[in-house]
Each structure stands twice: as C-alpha cells, then as structure tokens.
Amino acid sequence: MPIRIFTFTFSCFFVLQSAVFAQKKADRKVAQELQADVAFLASDELEGRRTGTDGEHKAADYLEQRYKAEEIAPYKNQYRYPFHFIYGKEIAAGTQVLINGTAMKMDEEAFPLPFTANKHVTGDVLPDVMEQGNIWLLPLYADQDQANNPHFEWEQSMFDRSKEALKQGASAVLFYDGYGSKWEPAFNKHSELEQLGIPVVYLTHNAYLKYVKQPDSAQKGTSVDLGVTVNKVERTGTNLAAYIDNHARYTVILGAHYDHLGYGEDGNSLYANAGKEHQVHHGADDNASGTAAVLQMARWVKKNSKKLNHYNYLFINFSGEELGLYGSKNFVKDQNIDSAHIAYMINMDMVGRLNDSTHYLELGGVGTSPAWADVVADGSDFKLKLDSSGVGPSDHTSFYNVGIPVLFFFTGQHMDYHKPSDKAELLNYPGEAMVLDYVKNVVTRMDKQGVKPAFTATKQTATGRRNYKVSLGIMPDYSFQEGGVRVDGVSDNRPAMKAGIKQGDIITRLGETHINGMQSYMEALNKLSPGDKTQVTITRDGKEMVLPVEMSK
Secondary structure, three states, X not given: OHXXXXXXXXXXXXXXHHHHHHHHHHHHHHHHHHHHHHHXXXXXXXXXXXXXXXXXXXXXXXXXXXXHHOOOEEEOOEOEEEEEEEXXXXXXXXXXXXXXXXXXXXXXXXXXXXXOOOOEEEEEEOOOOOOOOOEEEEEOOOOHHHHOOOOOOHHHHHHHHHHHHHHOOOOEEEEEOOOOOOOOOOOOOOOXXXXXXXXXXXXXXXXXXXXXXXXXXXXXXXXXXXXXXXXEEEEEEEEEEEEEOOOOOOEEEEEEEOOEOOOOOOOOOOOOOOOOOOOOOOOHHHHHHHHHHHHHHHHHHHHOOOOOOOOEEEEEEEOOHHHOOHHHHHHHHHOOOOOOOEEEEEEEOOOOOOOOOOOEEEEEOOOOOOOHHHHHHHOOOOEEEEEOOOOOOOOHHHHHOOOOOEEEEEOOOOOOOOOOOOOHHHOOXXXXXXXXXXXXXXXXXXXXXXXXXXXXXXXXXXXXXXXXOOEOOEEEOOOOOOOOEEEEEEOOOOHHHHHOOOOOOEEEEXXXXXXXXXXXXXXXXXXXXXXXXXXEEEEEOOEEEEEEEEOEO
C-alpha cells in the first residue's frame, strides 16, 4: 500500500512538472516570437511607422504577410482598409503678402493665420485707423510684459480680435509684433479655430520695423496686398483586419495600433531635442508590443479554433492612433461596427514593459460590462489596477462609444514613452507572454459562455479646456473639420441623450448660434444657463433635424 501511494504521488508530481515545463517552454516560444515581431516593427528601417509614410506601408506589408502565413483569412475579402482624414492645414503655394509693393518672405516675415479666409484684398491702411471696409492694422501685444509672456495665447487673441473686426466691417486684419517678443508666433497647422470670413495675416517684428514703421507712415499710410490661401491637408492611413469566421452570432474584436511618431514631425514627441535632432521614434512598447500581441492572439485562436468556436474573431491593427484614434474611428464608421453584432473588444496598447518586481498591470474598461467582474478576477499573477471607464487615450474608446464592452491592457508608463529610446531591446518579452496568458484566459472563459455580455455606460470626465455653466453631455470628435461638431459619444441621462442626439450626428446650430466648429460650439455653451430650453439642429445621414433640448450643468 505505501508503495502504491508513493508511485501514485510520484506520477502526479511527474505529470505536474511536465505540464509546468511544457507551459514554460510554450511561453519561451511566445516570447521569442514577440521579440522577432517587435524587432522588425521597431527597427530603423520602418522609421517610426508614422501614419501615411513608407514606414507605415512596410509595417502593413509585414502584418499582412504574417496573417497569410498563419492562414487567417482577410476580413470581408481584404486585409487593408485605407482611410482618409484631415491632418491639418498648410499655407498654399502662391500665397503672397505685399507691403508697399514688397513681397514678404512667407513664414520668415509674415504668414496667414490658420483661420484666415481664402481671399484677395488690397488697400491702404493707417495705424490706429479702423474704419468699415478698411484693412485693420493691429498690434498683437498690448505691452512689453505681454510680449514676453510665454503663456500668452497669441492665436486665440488674434482670433477673438479678428472676429470682432469682422463684425465691425473690417475687410482684413494685419497683426504685427511691435515689441520683439522672445516667443515668436508660428503657423499652427493643427489649429482647432474655425475659418473666419476675412483674411488675417501676422507680420513679424523685423518685418514691421523694416516695411511698416517708417517716419512718414502716419501721413502716407501703408499699401497692403493680401492674396492668401490656407488649404486643408489630407493624409491616408491603413488599418489591417483578419478574420476567423466560426459562423457564430457574435464577433470578438482583438486590436492594437501599429503606427507611431516617425521622427516626431507631428509635434507629439516628448524628446527634449525633437525639433533639433532627426531621430527615429522606434515605438517598441508603443505600440509594436500590442501589435505583436494581436498577431500572437490570432495564431493562438487559429490553433485552438475547435475549442474557441462560440464567437467569430476579428483581429485589427489600427493606424492613426497617435494622431487622435483616426484609424479605429474610421473603421467603426466605415464598416458599420455596432453593438448588435460585436460581443466585446480587447485593446492592447503598451503591454511590453511588465515590471518583474511588481507585475503591475492596468486594466481599463472593467465597468463597461458586469461580465468583467468575474473574468478579470483571475489575474492573481499581477498587481492589478482596475479602471472602470470605457474611455481612454487609445482605440478601445472608439468601440465603447458605439455601445460595445471593452477591456484595455496596459503595463504602465515609463521614461521612454514617445521618445527615440523606446527600443526593442528594452521590452520584457517573457513578461508580455505572461500578459498574453491572462488575455487568453479571459478569451477562453468568455468563449465558453458564448453570449453577448451586457453593456454598461461608465462615468466620463468632462472634456474641453474651459468650464461652462452648461453641458450637452457629448464627446466631440476633435478630428472633424467639415463644418459643425460631430458627436463621438453621448453620456447617459444628459441633455443630448434626452434630446435624441446620437453618436455620429453633426451639430450645426445650438440656440441662436450657428456651429461651424469647436470655437462656435463653446461660444454657444457660454451663452446658455442651466434650465434654458432651446433647440439644437443636427445633420444625421445627410438629413437635417431640429430637436428640443433643455440645458443642464
């Protein structure tokens, strides 16, 4: 009897040890594959995978080939889903600013403001003479202190004063720096200020002294010829999507963004010398780590398709995330992604720097479905920080906004974030394999249920730069620049939802204010008080609708 017991115990130990060894061997293999994928995606060859560049295209080629190698089919017969978006604004070729017949050097001596009207206006102006129909010549700064204030909002100031000048009948406005500020304004290609109806131009201090401030200018005036055009700049990014069709009722989405910052040209680098040194921002953790994780999940789901067959599985690699979730927003919109057919969405963004000491792992979106409470409880290998909100600075937000439960995996912030130093050799690949084991456990448990988890709206923090007496309760789409304010999300039990406003609607009027963009939208809010009953005009699917709305705080 004792011998039999010993034999049984030894056999169990042997089986247990074999299972542990096999698991460790599998994790080592996963870690090696993660490292190989990240090494390529974060290499110098891809130049930071900036959206719309050759580096992004090379990354897309690599991802497509990886899906093909795993024999995972394209989604709707195509892997690539290009999307177009307004990236910003640029001064058009041929734009001229002539002072007394001399052409200003664009950017160096003068430039039109991003909110200028595209018009040709000529006239003679006198300092401090602001009559209707004239070109107004205005100082940008009120005094030397304002000129030397690095926090002075020069663009907003010029917009507000130009708008007032337009109301008073000015045909154009020419601002100048009369003090020689240390903080020289520059053309802001990402300005959110909406277009005005008159040309607005800025003149540098040196140009002002050389061409305008002449001893006899008060008598003879200044001849101005403004022929300005500012164009919208379009860019094209590419999402990739692969699909495992189990002919199930609902689909699970596993996603991550693969774009990064390039050389930091878009102004979102945190590297101190980003404007001086031309360095690749490798983006190994952000987000080659998540991209490699999606590839691993696709391989794993394919390998276990006989067990994981209660859902369909859609794998998406987004571009344009770093610029404002452009890729995921466009995919949701263009592919009519909605909560009727999607069970849930998992987003993996920066999952490659697990701390071996703390095993810190942040898990967002846990409040978006009651189903997550039991599922995420199995993360005992990690020090979990749970965040209930479905909204965050990554692509899961685009799916939450259309009523889909989400989970967001993130191993934490670090000093290399948005810097050239975010390199492949700094990632913890065995740690990322651990995170993937957790994700696989979540997917496995959910697939056994095979049902659509209930969606729960979570509390959202207020958006915007200023505090207002009232709020509609919407999340604006700041990337939309086609006139009006497009609704990206609607908060529960707020005025917008009660009025019947939906995600995707475009607000064109609020009360008495015509809405042409975020600036006029904020002005409209500033005119209203809690309890005011007014109307909001929206465009939905090309049709105009007028809805009654009662404002609240």
